[in-house]
Amino acid sequence: MASIGLLLRFARRYFWGHKSTQAIQLISWVSVLAIAVGTAALIIVLSVFNGFEDLVKSLYSSFYPTLRVIPARGPVFQVTPSQLQGIRQIAGVKAVSETVEAKASIRYNNQQIIAVVKGVDSAYTHVTGLKDKLVEGVFALGTPQVPGAVVGIGIASALGVDLQNPLYPLWVYVPNPHVATFLNPEQALRVGSLMPQGIFAIQEEFDDRYIITRIDAMRQLLLLPEDAVSALEINTGDRASLAEVGRQIQHILGPDVVVKTRYEQNETLYHVMQTEKWVVYAILSFILVIAAFNMIGALSMLVIDKQQDIAILRAMGATEKLIRRIFLSTGLWIAFTGAAIGVGLALLLCIGQQHYGWIKLGGHSFVIDAYPVSLKGQDFVLVVMTVAIIAALASYLPAHRAGSRQLDLKSLRS
Known part of the structure; x- marks a missing residue:
């Protein structure tokens, strides 16, 4: 040979x-x-x-977390403090953030637009990089009495949001979940106000769609209990096995939720x-x-x-x-x-x-x-x-x- x-x-x-x-x-x-x-x-x-x-x-990755837990059916699911503590103790989990979001009609200084208002807790900045994408103002969500808002640059441009003008809040209108008929327009909607504090710019899909505010303000506006969430957003370490972490989260929360990786959140x-x-x-x-x-x-x-x-x-x-x-x-x-x-x-x-x-x-x-x-x-x-x-x-x-x-x-x- x-x-x-x-x-x-x-x-x-x-x-x-x-x-x-x-x-x-x-x-x-x-x-x-x-x-x-x-x-x-x-x-x-x-x-x-x-x-x-x-x-x-x-x-x-600046907006979507490593893992996201959403309800298998319906807009929200309930999570107990013991379940949250169990998830935080899973090896590889760095931070867990509760979020509540809903579509709403937003009005600002005679301008109106439809957007998704997302309520987040204090751990949110540890599961996403949104805080680093601010182009104006600060990432401040205000107080329970005067909730603040961080607005996508597309929404800010469409509404003409001026962070320097404290006289004009963002008025948020959502359907009243306890009203079955709309005979009385005043009872059909619930109204809240948010003071714009910052503007972020990531990508048009987020910039033209999202407003970030406090989770307690959203729960109050939507008449949700304190343990109700639209999603749990989770940050894991680089070496963590997403499949194993997801399996443990599923075991803690049961079959009524779906755990999605960052790829599965944007699979298409x-x-x-x-x-x-x-x-x-x-x-x-x-x-x-x-x-x-x-x-x-x-x-x-x-x-x-x-x-x-x-x-x-x-x-x-x-x-x-x-x-x-x-x-x-x-x-x-x-x-x-x-x-x-x-x-x-x-x-x-x-x-x-x-x-x-x-x-x-x-x-x-x-x-x-x-x-x-x-x-x-x-x-x-x-x-x-x-x-x-x-x-x-x-x-x-x-x-x-x-x-x-x-x-x-x-x-x-x-």
Whole structure:
């Protein structure tokens, strides 16, 4: 059985060595260039998708907790102090926050909008990063007598919220849950007021939808008992097993709740992002397939050029399998030469984009001004494996023809 070293020596000699015509060398280098471009394009595009995915995850992690417990049925469920204490004592749980939220009509200075008002407790800043996303004011939720509010920038813009003007509170209107008929409009709605204290900016999905206030103010407005919550939001350590923590929470609270991870809270978004990434990967892989046609041409011409070498190898006792492996190795040499150039080019461009932001995003409404890039080792492994598979398939036909040729050294010399 031929050693790898022997096959590599043949491959290197056939790629770099003298050929009877310059066309073979030219086509070989065109194949290398095409593979290099395809490899670099795949790595760069996958890295950009990784960058956008990491950006979206960081934005969503500012609002969504690691784990969220919601009722299996209905808008709220009840949790006892002993159950809360049991959840806090689970290994890996860093903080637990109770929240109550409901859709409401919001009125401010003759402007009106529909929003989700979310009441939170003092632990909320330990389970999300919302406090770090303020663009104006402070994260202050006021007192039970005068509850405050932190407003999404989209809502603040639509209502014209002025934090410096204490004369205009946010008026909150929610349906009265104890009224079955709406014959008396004054009894059909419950009204509360919130003093705006800060404005946050994360992403339009949150900025245009949410107002954050005190949980006791929401319970009073919705006429809920003190142990009622819309959700429990939980922060876990980086090394905590989410599956195990979720199982223990489910055991404490019973079957009437559903425990969701951050991925499950945004499953559709993450699924769409992954689908887009792999569709683009499949499309760009056709660049490598096109490069493979050049390889087939280059190797086929090389087989014709090296007929005398094949005949000599035959005379020395080389088997068809050995000759096939020699030309297969030559095709892989061409492919990996192109892949190495492509990987180097991709690293240069991606690292440059990370440090200098060469390619900018259009417009001025983005949280970043340049395309984000995130290099991941598994992408490099995937692309190199893709190159190897395509190169092996492209090299097989010329290699098979070389191995099956029955050449006579005397006839070639004559």
